[in-house]
Amino acid sequence: MSASGRGLSDLRSIIGDESYNRLMAIRNSRLHSFLAWVISVCEPASVFVSTGSPEDNDYIRRKAIESGEEIPLRLKGHTIHFDSPLDQARARDDTAILLPNNQKLPFIRTKDRDEGIKEMLTLLKGIMRGREMLVGFYSLGPKASPFSILAVQVTDSYYVMHSENILYRQAYDEFIRQGEEARFLKFIHSQGELNEMKQSKNIKQRRIFIDLTDETVYSVNTQYGGNSIGLKKLALRLTIKRAMEEGWLSEHMFLIGVNGPGGRVTYFTGAFPSMSGKTSTAMLGRLIGDDLAYLRIINGEVRAVNPEAGVFGIIEGINPVDDPLIYEVLSKPGELIFSNVLMLENGDVYWNGKGEPEPSSGINYTGKWWRGKVDDKGNPIPPSHPNARFTVSLKAFSNLDPAYDDPKGVVVKGIIFGGRDSDTLVPLLESFNWEHGVVTIAASLESERTAAVIGKAGEREFNPMANLDFLSVDLGVYISNYLRFGKEASNPPKIFGVNYFLRDEQGRFLNSKEDKKVWLAWMERRVHGELDVVETPIGLIPRYNDLKGLFREVLGKEYSLENYEKQFAVRVSKLIEKIDRIMKIYSEIPTTPKILFNILSEQRQRLLEAEGKYGNVISPSVFEKN
Template sequence: MKVQELKHAGLKKWIEDAVALMTPDSVEVCEGTQTEYNHMIMVNIAAGLATPLNAGKLPGCVLFRSDPSDVARVEDRTFISSEKESDAGPTNHWTAPAELKKTMTKLYKGSMKGRTMYVIPFSMGPVGSDIAKIGVEITDSAYVVANMHIMTRVGVKVLDVLGKDGFFVPCYHSVGKPLAEGEKDNGVWPCAPMADKYISHFPETREIWSYGSGYGGNALLGKKCLALRIASVLARDEGWLAEHMLILKLTNPKGDVKYVTGAFPSACGKTNLAMLIPTLPGWKVETVGDDIAWMKFGADGRLYAINPEAGFFGVAPGTNYDSNKNAMESCKKNSIFTNCGLTEDGDIWWEQIGQGAAGQEVIDWKGALRPSPINDKPVKGQEIAHPNARFTAPAKQCPCVAPEWEDPKGVPISAFLFGGRRPSTIPLVNQAKSWTHGVFMGSITGSEVTAAVISDQVGQVRRDPFAMLPFCGYHMGDYFKHWLSLGKKAEAAGKADKLPKIFFVNWFRKDADGKFMWPGYGENSRVLAWVFDRCDNKDNCVETPIGNLPKPGTIEAPKGVSEAVLKELCSVDIEGWKKEIADVRKNHYPKFGDKMPKELYDELDAIEKRLNA
C-alpha cells in the first residue's frame, strides 16, 4: 500500500513529515499479509542478518544475531519525558521534552538514507475491541516488521478500524545506521553506538520515539513502550489498568471457570506459570496471556482483561520441556530466534535447553565457532546463547492457549496474584484482607538479592512494585493512588464485591540448608486451586496479622513435601515480618516522597500493630 492511499489525514501528514526528516529511499505501508511477512524474512536473509533453520526440525524458523551492544532493554537510555520532572517520578529517567526532541530530531535527520521506511499500523489487542488501542510504527528495520507481525495485529484491518480520524499512538523508530550509496549491511546488525541510543516516551502527547537500537522492547514499540509505559498513562487518565501481568484461565474438576492475572518481577517463573501444566487431577490451566494485561470495567462492575499482544517474546535460556513444555511447543515453527546458538544440523541451542548440542561444533550468539557442549549447563561469561536470547512465537501456536484468548470483550478477572523470589518471610500464599491491603502487597513486591555483585546488597530486597518499576509511564506514587482510586470508585458504586481478590504468592522459600521447600512448576496448581476456592469465599483460610493464610489441610502437600514443611510455608514469621515492615518504612516508601499515598502508610501501621499485638 502507498501512503497516498491512506484515508487518515493526520496519519498521512505524520508519515510525510517523517519521510522529509529521515529521507528513506522508499516507503512501504504494511498490509499484514503472510506474503508480506515472508518477504520481510527473505529481505533479512538476503542482507545476511537472518539464518534459515533446519526446515525438518523447525519449519518456517530463522535465527538472528544482534550486535553485542544491542542485546536487551537499555534502562539508562529509556526516558519518560513528561512536561514536569516530578510527574516522571524518582524511578524513571527524565529529560525535558523540548530538549529531548531537539536532540533526537538531529539524530533522525537522514537516518534512513539507503533504507526502506516501513509503516506498521498495529492493534494492541483484538482488532476493534473496546479495550484495544492502535499504534503506528515507522521503522527502517525488516526485523522489526517481522517481529511486529507476530507480536501484534498488523495491516489493512487496523487501518479500517482507525478510519479517517481515529486515535493512534505515533511511534518513530530507526536503527540509526544510514547507508551510503551502494553500501549494504552485509550481515552486520545495524544499530547506533550506546551513547546515541534513545527509547523515549512523551506521556502528554502519547508519542514514542526510539533511535539506535534494533532489539526487543527498544524497537518493537508495541511491546513495553506502548503496552505499558504509554498505556499506563492512558489507563490512569481513562480509568482502567495496563499491567505487567499474565492472564490464566483455570477450570476445576466440576467445570467451573475463573480467570486470574499475575504480576511477577523477572526470574520469578512468570512465563512458566502462564503455561503451567497442573499436577492436580481434573484441573485445567490455559493461557490467555503471558506478559501484559489490559483491564477495563464492564457494566457489571467486574474487570475484563485482554492480552494486548498476539505472540510470545520469551527468554530462551532456561526454557526446556521440563520447565515449560508449552513454550517449547509454541516456538517449534514459524518463529524468530535471536541470539541463540546454532548447531551443525541447523537447530537452535541454548543453556538449559535439556540436552547438549548436536555435532562437533556450534556457532555461538556472536557468530564464533565453538566446540559443541556435551551438556546444557551454563558457564558464566562463556555462554553460547546470550542470557537474554529470545524466541518470538505466535500465541495461537501455544498448545494451552485458551479458546477465548482473542475475545474482544475480554475475560472477567477474579483474582490478582503478586509474587517475588523470597527465600524467607513471605508465605507460600497470602490473601489480602481488603483492596487497600492488596495494593499494599503489590507496592512492596520484590525479590531478595542472593548473588549481587555488590556484597552488601546480598540479603536485601530489591523492590519492584507491581512488577512495574521499569514500565510505569509516570510517578509510582501516583500509580499507587490510581489503584486505590479504582477501589474507592467500586465501593462508591456499591460494587466492591465485584473487584478481583488479591493474593501474594512465593514459590521460592528455602530451608536452613538453602534448598527450596516447595517444588514449584506444575505443583503450583495446588496453590491456584486454593485461590480459586477463596474467590468463592470457601472456608479454607485462617486470619493472621498479615492476611488470610491457608487453613491446615486445605492445600494438599505434593510428593516430597512433608506436612511440617507445608505448615511452615503457610505460617506467619512474626519477626521476619517486623523486619519487612521496617525495611518498607525506612528504605522503600520514602523514595516516593509526598506522592506516597497516606492509605498505604496507614496499612503499614495497621499491620505493624497487629504483629505487635
C-alpha cells in the first residue's frame, strides 16, 4: 500500500462534514492514512461513515432497497438479494494469498504480493466514481474482550454493509476508546459495475486478494457474501495467521452448549467440512455460533468465543421437520436477508427442499424463472441455487445460549471433528489423548464429495480441521501450533470424531439423522468422566450398554446389539488405506512434525496386530471383552 500524499482534511469536500467529524473522533493516524488512501484510489462521490447507531443502520437498510441491491418481501424486515449466476460461491480460482517474493504454500493459492497489489490497484482505480463509499467499524468477538479483534470495512455495496451489520458487533465506540492503540484488520470491497438486476457484471475481473503483511483484504467485482463480506471467511485467513503468531486457534468451528444431567451445560466446538452435518449438529445444542470460533488458553483453561453475531447459512433443504429451529427463524418477521432463493409474486420465498410443492414461476438469480427453465447449455435451472443463503442475527434463534456475548468466553471441554465417510470410520470415537486426536482425527480429516460439491461424487477430499480452504500458513506449521496449544492447557479438551454417514453393503445408512443427539449426550458425559469406554486400536468407543441406555433416555427407542456391532466394527483394511493416504500427503510437506508420522505408524501397527488376531472386520465386542 503506497501513500496517496493526501490526508483526510484534503478530502473533506468528498467525505462531508458529518462523516469527517466522525472520523476525527477516532484518534488513530493509521486509520486516517488508510481511509485517505482508499478514498484517493477509489474516487467515490461521497462517503458515509457509520457509527452503528440505530439511525445509521436504518440508513443502510433503506439505501439497500432504494439502490435495488435488496428487494423487500411480504414479511416485515425480510429482503432478498440476487448475486450473478456466475457469482454464487467462494471463488477459489480468483482468490489468492499475497506473499512477498512469490513464496508458495502447499494446498494454498498464492500470488506474489507486489504483483497482486499492482493488479488490484488497477482494478480499484476510480471504481467508486458516482457512488457512495461506506465505512463501518466492527469487532470480531465480544467487545472489550481478550478475544476481540477490531476491523474496518470499506465497501460501495449497501447489501454488503447491511450483511456486516447483522453478522458482526459494531465497534465504532471501541475505535474511539482505543485511539492510537487500536490494531485493526482492513477490508476493501467494490461490487464494480452492475447489470440491470443490480448484480456484479465483470465477473471475469473478479479478484479476492488477502495481504497477510498488511492485514488487508481486497475484493472486487463480486457480491456473493463469501467473497465480499470481509469479516467472514476472508478475515479467517488473517486471524489464522495472527493466531499462529500469538499461540491461539482461529477455527472453522461451531460453538455450542450441550445440556447434561441435573441442568449441567458443557461447551463443545466442532469442525465439519461442507455437507457433513455441521449446522444440524450446532442446532441441537445451546447455540453460541454455527461457523467460526476463537480458542484461547486463559488461566490454563481453553476458552472460546464466536467472532460473529449472526448466521450466514445455507438454506437448501431446511424444512420444518428436520430443522424446526432454523425454519422458525426463516418464517417469522424480523431483519433477515435471503440470497439467491426464488421470490414469488406475493412476496413470499421458496427454496429447494423447503417441504412445499415447487412453484410454477417466480424471480431468482437468473431473472424470471419458470418450471422447466434451462441454462444456455440445456441444464435445468432449479428455483433456488444449491448455495442460496440466509443472513440473520443470532438473537433470532430460540436456542441462543445466554453466554453468547460473554467477553470471557466459555470453557471448552470437547472438540468434535466430523466428515462424510460411507465405509471406514465408526460413528463415534474419542482419541486417546490430545496429540492422538490432533493427528488421527483432526489432521487426518477427509470427507466424501456429494453431488452438490464440484468433483466426482464419492471421492474423498482431504480437509484437515475442515479448514484447508482458509489456511494462510503452512499446513505443517499449523499442525505444530495445534499440538503445542494442547500441551500448554492445564486440561485440554477431549477430541472426538463423528461420522453420520456410514453405510452397509447395500448402501443403506447405518444411523438415522436423530442418532447424533445420542452421540452428543455420550460425549457430554465422557468429558465429566461418567462413562467407561472400550479401547480399540483407533481410539475409545462407547460401551453397548451405555448407548442402549442413552437411546432410551434421549430418543425413547431401543438400540440393538446388532446395530452396535455393525456400526462400531473396526474395518482394518479401510483404516489402513486411510492412514497410508494421509501419510503420503504429509510426507510431501517438509514442515510436518515428526510426531504425526510416529502416531500414524503406531496406529497402523496396532491395526495390523488386531487383524492378525481377529480378522479384517473386527467386532467391538472383542475389545470390550478384553
